[in-house]
Amino acid sequence: MSQPSGPLAGIKVLDITxxxxxxxASxxxxxxGAEVIKIEPLTGDTWxxxxxxxxxxxxxxFMAVNRNKRSLALDLKQPDGKAVLQRLIATADVLLxxxxxxxLARLGFGYDACQQINPRLVYAAATGFGQDGPWAARPAFDEVIQASSGFASAMGSDDEPAFVPSLVADKICGLTIVGAVSAALLHRARTGxxxxxxxxxxxxxxxxxxxxMLGGHAFDPPIGPAGYKRMKERRPVRTRDGWLTMLPYSGDNWCTFFETVGHPECIEQFAVRDAVARGKNIDRIYDKMAEIAITRTTAEWEELLLRIDVPHAAFAKxxxxAEQPHLKAVGMITxxxxxxxxxxxxxxxxxxxxxxxAEIRRMPPRLGEHSRAILREAGFTEEDVASMIERKAVGTSS
Known part of the structure; x- marks a missing residue:
């Protein structure tokens, strides 16, 4: 395994997620570049x-979100398991x-207890609901958050909500906590x-x-309905042989588009020069684009739209x-x-x-794959390790 080269090299993260x-996030x-120790129950992460x-x-x-980590299988309900985590906290930079x-507080690892062990620790809690609110103790999953945040209503409608077919809440929040942890580490570097x-x-x-999505409700009192009309109207368009999205954006962009495709009358008909008027006509504009799109193949559209600098993309399955031209060129799928x-x-x-x-240094770990090595690094003797494994406070993959 290569030595970490990323900007967080030297940072030790205890990942209890x-x-x-x-x-x-971890x-x-x-x-x-961070060194991440994934602490799992003896049965493993359910993912x-x-x-x-x-x-x-x-x-x-599981493997898609657990590379660059080492796995330590630990029973935190046993005294030995708690002793291991306490020792790891003493030298960690982040507990996530x-x-x-x-x-976690009942197990003895709430924020106050961990701060007593290590005052420099960044203790990052990925919660479902803010701990100062009435839903603090509730469990949360992606569907619960999409429902309770208005996301499902925005995706469908107030009368018939729909889920985004992706675990967007988990992933958005994962990236958010990465930023929050990085900011807290910067604060610690400045203050200790x-x-x-x-x-x-x-x-x-x-x-x-x-x-x-607040729309007119961004003002108090509201000056119009909630929502952003263009989000509801945007849709793929069918070409002669496939599907495409095309998005003239500025007034000049729209004028150039309609002139180039032979429909200059649409410029005044849909008032495309003015952003406000254009927004009011967006449903009619998209209907017209659908009529026009079917007259050319996807390749013909891509050549034309690239030439007049109109944002566009063919749909990738x-x-x-991995074969999408840009992603293939930059080696995105490895x-x-x-x-x-x-x-x-x-x-x-x-x-x-x-x-x-940033780099991929470690493959996703098997459950407890690194338990022995992590315990030895923490100062436990071979006899200690063997005893904890025998008492099922620690699990290993072999």
Whole structure:
């Protein structure tokens, strides 16, 4: 394994998370150079068993958010398991958890207890709901957050809400907590002090969705309906042989588009020069674009739209995303050789750092794969390790 080169090299993260929200965040920290120790129950992260797999406990979904980590299987209800975590906290920079705070406090690892062990610790709580609100103790999953934040209503309608077919709440919140942890580490570098960071899912997604979806309700009292009309009207257009999205954006862009495709009358008919008037006519504009789009092939449209500098893209199938021309050119989808799972495909780290490149250094771990090594590094003797394994306070993959 190569030495980490990312901007967070030298940062030690204890990752007590499962499923998607927390693991996606900790993988990003690992991609950026942090040393991440994934602490799992002896049964493993439940995400190990979600989706398709060659070997039980190593699903593709699990491996997609758990590279650049080492796995330590630990029973935190046993005194030995607690002793191990206490020792690791003493030298850690970050503790990231999505265990509900009250449950973690009962185990002896609430923020106050951890700060007593290590005042420099950045304690990052990935929660479902802010701990100062009435829903603090509730469990949260992506569907719950999409429903309670208004996301599902925006996706469908008030009368018939619909879920986005992606775990967007988990992933958005995962990236948000990465930023929050990085900011807290910067604060610690300046002051020497750790702190607690909380990123609740409901509040985060509500803020995320409110940017365009409050609409007229961004004013008090409201000056119009909620929502952003263009979001409801935008849709793919069918070409002669496929599908395309095209999005003239500025007034000049729209004028050039309608002139080039032989429909200059649409410029005045839909008032495209003025952004406000254009917005009011957006449904009629998209209807017209659908009529026009069917007259050319996708390739013909791409050549024309590129020439007049109109934003556009052909639709890529998820099964063929590695062959999407731009993504293929930048090597976005990479094939890795996993020691137990064979060849696996993953998206490489998307963030680019000119001096401290992000990289994939470690393959997604088997449950407890690194338990022995981590305990030895923490100062436990071989006899200690063997005893903890025998008493089932620690689990290993072998």
């Amino acid at each position: 499962s499923v998607l929200y927390g693991p996606y 993988q990003t920290l690992g991609d950026w 190990r068993y979600s989706g398709q797999f060659r070997n039980r406990g190593m699903s593709g979904q 958890t999505n265990i509900r705070p009250a449950a 002090k750790g702190q607690m960071v909380e990123v609740p899912m409901l509040e985060t997604i509500t803020a995320f969705n409110s940017i365009e 998820i099964t063929e995303i 094939t890795l050789d996993h020691p137990s799972e064979g060849k696996i495909r993953q998206a490489r780290p998307s963030a680019r750092f000119s001096d401290t490149p």
